Amino acid sequence: MNILITGGTGLIGSALTQLWQTEHSIWILSRAERHTDSGNVKYINALQQVNFNELDAIINLAGEPIANKRWSTRQKSRICQSRWQLTEELSQLIRLSDSPPKLLISGSAIGYYGRQDSQEITEDYQAFFPEFSHDICARWENLAMQASSANTRVCLLRTGIVLAENAGALKKMLPPFKLGLGGVIGSGEQYMSWIHLEDMVALIDFVLKHESLQGPVNAVAPKAVTNKTFTQELAKRVNRPALLPMPGFMARLLFGEMSDILLYGQRVVPKKLQDAGFHFRYPQLGPALASLSL
Structure with a gap:
């Protein structure tokens, strides 16, 4: 297949490229860095450099990281526009194509559901x-x-916390935990919906191949855990105590409005993937953390 990946140099995009580079021809949109083409992988810095009539699929993963900085008015705008502008441009180019790509897999997040209690949340x-x-x-x-x-199937990946070595959320969490300074955030009862990077990449490949999947798809492992359980499992994994809780007021003082994503959560279930027969390699948090070099 001919596949365009936006955000192809990020955590998920890089792993996806590694999986597909011998099987498919890949174009990676990268506006911030210069890269050298290699084998079936070509880099572009503008969408006009690829012919949409020749593409079979587009994987849209680009966007400013949501938890990198405090949510100032300027940062909120960057978070939004880095997603909205490119996605709108992609949709326009697909609609204008004489022979459009058969599939658009576009990023989203479980943040779509906003803060929730402990009920299980499916795509419906x-x-x-x-x-x-x-x-x-x-x-x-x-x-x-x-x-x-x-002519074009659209899937929306509502992604949770992606667990990976030396990257993503764990890269920020690990330093205090390794010093024995980790702890529960707020009440600790808020749910954290997560997924191992290997499963994240595998499910994108699964969506590519299963034409019955469309619309929202919850890209999370089947077993969400509370913040308290996540804290215990991560502390156990690095063999350190986790005795320093972060009260809600302290989280708000340190992170401002961005603390909402730490203090509230969602218990999300990947119903569409399970119904379609997708097999998670890491459905449980303990084995998922154990598989990573931390």
């Missing part, structure tokens, strides 16, 4: 909480769905 869940994380994802998804047609 509609009682979302209206806050910034929902606003980002709702417009992001709506822009991607503009590409949907009889």
Whole structure:
């Protein structure tokens, strides 16, 4: 297949490219860095450099990291526009194509559901909480769905916390835990929906091959855990105590509005993937952490 990946130099995109580079011809949109083409992998810095009529699929993963900085007005705009503008451009180019790509897999996040209690949430869940994380994802998804047609299938990956070595969320969590300074955040009862990087890449490949999947797809492991359980498992993995909790007021003082993603959570279930027969290599948190070199 001929596949375009935006955000192809990020955590998920890089792993996906590694999986596909011998099987498919890949174009990677990279506007910030210079890269050298290698084998079936070619780098472009503008969408106009690839012919959409020759593409079979587009994987849209680009976007400013949501938890890198405090949510100032300027940073909120960067988070939103880095997702919305590119996704809108992709949808327009797909619609204008004479022979459009058969598939658009576009990123989203479980933040779409907003803060929730302990009930399990499938893709059909509609009682979302209206806050910034929902606003980002709702417009992001709506822009991607503009590409949907009889010729183009659109899947929206509502992704949880991606667990990987020396990258992503764990890279930020590990330093205090390794010093024995980790601890529960807030009440510790908020749910954390997570997924191992290997499963994340495998499910994208699964979606590529299974034409029955479309619309929202919860990209999370089957067993979400509370923050308290996550804290215990991570401390156990690095063989350190986790005795320094972070009260809610301290999280708000340190992170401002961004603390919402730490203090509230969602118990998300990957129902569509399970119904379609996808097999998770790491359905449980303990084995997932054990598989990583931390």
